[in-house]
Amino acid sequence: MQLNLSELTSKKNLLAFSAGVDSTALFFLLLKDEIKFDIAIVNYNLREESKEELEYAKSLAKKYDKQIFIKEVTLTGSNIEKNARDIRYNFFEEIITENDYDNLITAHQLNDKLEWFLMQLSKGAGLVELLGLQEYIDKENYKIIRPLLHTSKQKLEEFLKENSIKYFVDKSNFEDKYRRNYFRHEFSNRFLSEFENGVSKSFDFLQKDLKSLNINYTPIFKEKSLTIFKNLHDENLNIKVIDKHLKKEGFLLSKAQRDEILKQQQTVISNQVSVCISDEFIWICPYVIKTMNKKFKEFCRINKIPKLARAYIFNRKIDEKEIVKTIYS
Structure with a gap:
């Protein structure tokens, strides 16, 4: 037993x-x-x-x-x-x-x-x-x-x-x-x-x-196609938040993709969408490959911005300092 x-x-x-x-x-x-x-x-x-x-x-x-x-x-x-x-x-x-x-x-x-x-x-x-x-x-x-x-x-x-x-x-x-x-x-x-x-x-x-029934689907940060939610510390709740958000964006997750997100925590879906579940947050944005400068990468490392979200933030010139200020306020 x-x-x-x-x-x-x-x-x-x-x-x-x-x-x-x-x-x-x-x-x-x-x-x-x-x-x-x-x-x-x-x-x-x-x-x-x-x-x-x-x-x-x-x-x-x-x-x-x-x-x-x-x-x-x-x-x-x-x-x-x-x-x-x-x-x-x-x-x-x-x-x-x-x-x-x-x-x-x-x-x-x-x-x-x-x-x-x-x-x-x-x-x-x-x-x-x-x-x-x-x-x-x-x-x-x-x-x-x-x-x-x-x-x-x-x-x-x-x-x-x-x-x-x-x-x-x-x-x-x-x-x-x-x-x-x-x-x-x-x-x-x-x-x-x-x-x-x-x-x-x-x-x-x-x-x-x-x-x-008690899920809060409101993101704590949203700019362009970068959306950040609170980690709800429950796999079922987190995947519902991710699933609902991506449906709004016209992207339907399969069961296999949902399972992959929960298993890997940081993954790219269909070579299009980056989904990262960190200790405190859920980061969702388009998947981008872009060369970044050392100063930017170091800031992201120190402030725990996931690797799969960094290139999109850098490419779309989203203020990384404003992101950190907002999500930790």
């Missing part, structure tokens, strides 16, 4: 732990990939098994040399699910603030994402609400990361059984008085058992579409 854990490497991470299938599987997957982390667990004292789950969490922390943070609470009143969530996340944020953690890792998985989607769909929701469970969420002083969102609960259970890893099952997950459980048992689990691959791909496409 391969997870994308690059955001957790060399960071101080806190895992929200419960001893259930999801968080236990994630605990051992993080160990397997040598990701450093500590754990936090909340005991709501709603079930007898919660004491055993807490002891199991303590034993794992001791065995694998993890710091463990524990909160004991007694939940009462109505809307227990919301109250539990509020208590849990307030506790996590206290730990993160006091101990300078970079990331909070939660074990939400593909079934959770589909359950949420169906719950929102049943109430009437837009794309943002339907895709409420995001893989990365930037908070004020930390990031929430959910590395299991592409992995089904069934696969996590298989991983635990194959490796003879102990875990607990929360019996309240089988009570249909909770709205989420109704969607889980009546719809999402059964649907995923047959169409897991398609569901995962659909969520990927929807996520890309959601990001695309």
Whole structure:
């Protein structure tokens, strides 16, 4: 089972732990990939098994040399699910603030994402609400990361059984008085058992579409046929900006050309258009071959003007200093 854990490497991470299938599987997957982390667990004292789950969490922390943070609470009143969530996340944020953690890792998985989607769909929701469970969420002083969102609960259970890893099952997950459980048992689990691959791909496409809705297509610099955009630090967004701009110029990119741009970062398309994706900007202009003087080339080098854009700027006598002043202002 391969997870994308690059955001957790060399960071101080806190895992929200419960001893259930999801968080236990994630605990051992993080160990397997040598990701450093500590754990936090909340005991709501709603079930007898919660004491055993807490002891199991303590034993794992001791065995694998993890710091463990524990909160004991007694939940009462109505809307227990919301109250539990509020208590849990307030506790996590206290730990993160006091101990300078970079990331909070939660074990939400593909079934959770589909359950949420169906719950929102049943109430009437837009794309943002339907895709409420995001893989990365930037908070004020930390990031929430959910590395299991592409992995089904069934696969996590298989991983635990194959490796003879102990875990607990929360019996309240089988009570249909909770709205989420109704969607889980009546719809999402059964649907995923047959169409897991398609569901995962659909969520990927929807996520890309959601990001695309927020694209800023306005260039930060434009003179003659030189156009410069901000690098949006997302391949899907960057290629949409490039594609839309070139369409306006009457140049239609093929899929192979889009793939080439993303792979090479600085390339010439059909011997006509230079496209350069630098650390901060996207440069687009006609491809030109022109001899340039040393002073101009040195200025471009120092100010990180891409090589494939320099000849056009020099040939059309665009003020290179004005370019730099504008894009860095």
